[in-house]
Amino acid sequence: MIDNGLLVQMLLGALLGLSVYLPLAAGQLSLATPAFYAVGGTLAALLSTRWSVLGATAAGGFPVLSLLLELVLGGALAGTLALLVGRLVLRLRGIYLAIATIALVEIVRVAILNLPFTGGAIGIFSIPQPFTDASGYLLTALILLVLTGWICQRLDTMPLGRAMAAIRDDELAAGCMGIDTTRVKLTAFVLSAVVAGTSGALAAHFLNTWNARQGSFDVSITTLAFVILGGSRAWLGPVVGGLLLTALPELLRPVGDVRLVLFGLVIVLGPVLAPRGLVSPELLERLGRWGSPTREQKP
């Protein structure tokens, strides 16, 4: 039931979950992940087809090195966009920030739909394949996930991660203690965009086609659900949430049309049944140090 193709999707889901988690770890609810995902994917799709600078070989193959370059470029472009937009939107708080990031998602979606070179509603298709089967993608996605997870884990012991946690607990107090809150929030936002942009670039090749629908508001919902259901207190939460919730609609395929209704019910009931997510602080305590920040609890 779970083949390599589904595994790649699950890993991409986990990566997008981490992309939503990073700003949230600094207390910022950003739903902009699909916008950056779409930007990364579109860039990769363009570079490997229409603009063809990275040269698909005559045999229809595509050098793996070019793919890696695209991953870097996709992440860089998304990160640059985040740097520009973040300066403006991160002044907003709470629900205002959430709505502003939804606006960004919609603007990017409409732009990709209407720009003269992104293929309109059909999008860009026949994106060349660097690998002959899904296992190559599996390995690449796994490396990306391990790398991102490692960075998130490292963050907890670094000044940046501690500053993010401080802002999450109390932004005003963090500012008073001398933390440059704007810079820290912006860094988290840019990191989130880089993860999403890189994932988008990989997804464009994996899916073989790319269009504006890949980065719609639906993706904002599902990726946020990854974090909320998985647990937003440690990076392991969104990874677990992303893996499970991406697999769920596929595993529910035998029940047919009802599967999306069931998926919706899981999203409704999840926060009610497990308000702190599957990877809850209690569970993390039991697991000990492994995969968790386990910051000392206040007495």
Added chain:
Amino acid sequence: MIEALLQTLLNGAASGGVYALVALGYTLVFSVLGVINFAQGALFSLGGYLTYLLMGGRIGVNGALPGWGLPAGLPFWLALLLAAAGSGLVALLVERVAFAPLRRRGAEPLLALITSLGAGVVLVNLLQILMGAEGYAFPQESGALAGLPEVLMIGGARIRTIQLLLLLVCSAAVVGLSLWLERSRGGQALRAVAEDATTAQLLGINSDAMVRLAFVLSGALAGLGGSLIGMSVSLPGPYFGIGYGLKGLAVLVLGGLGSVPGAIAGGLLMGLAEALVPAEASGWRDALAFAILFAVLLLRPSGLLGRRTVDKV
């Protein structure tokens, strides 16, 4: 030239009226609970489909009940009211399932965002299973326009009667709601809960009942909007409400979160701005609302007519 402008302005005001309805729905819930009900877009779709069914429309072949339909169609105005009531009741159900359990636990407001989105996903997909994914055009023979001609000539401009009707119904709903909020005991109680739920409760107002009332009203407004859009354009599929729900969100922030006059003014402004987009750039029209929203959020985060609040530490 003048006629064309008149036509454009009326079209803009008509869709602006619908945006105002959606935004008012958000406003009612936001003012009493401080959260946004993301199922609003799905309730918008639901209203459209309910009106379609009540008017005697038949379900297409892709639905679970192919070819099924009510034996007799109701007139448009009656179907509209019943559909609004039906959407209001489903909104109450959404409140019970997605909001009440979280409130009882005193959970983070962020979680309500997820659960209401989940409720929207359930609603839209149920519609898709029952009715199919295909588009529907409203049955026109059941006297929707009460014998009025389809096109009216006003000052030399050709105006679709349904657009005028749409504007009238929206205005009536908005004015009625504003008056009710301002004048009636129930409206005052609702505003008291919005101001301060604890104090209102101490003064003998049942704030739980007021929360339920806010949900019913907001669902009814969404259902009304969906029905009107369905009538004036068509029902392109169960997801059509989501786009209106998102634009309503933009209007909500444009006018200022929790402000009733703001939601109305924001809706009209957004509708007019969209109507003035030239046809060559119509593909970009959907981004306009969000571009305006972006500009407003950055220049004036409390919205055009919102109150500036000061965070206390």
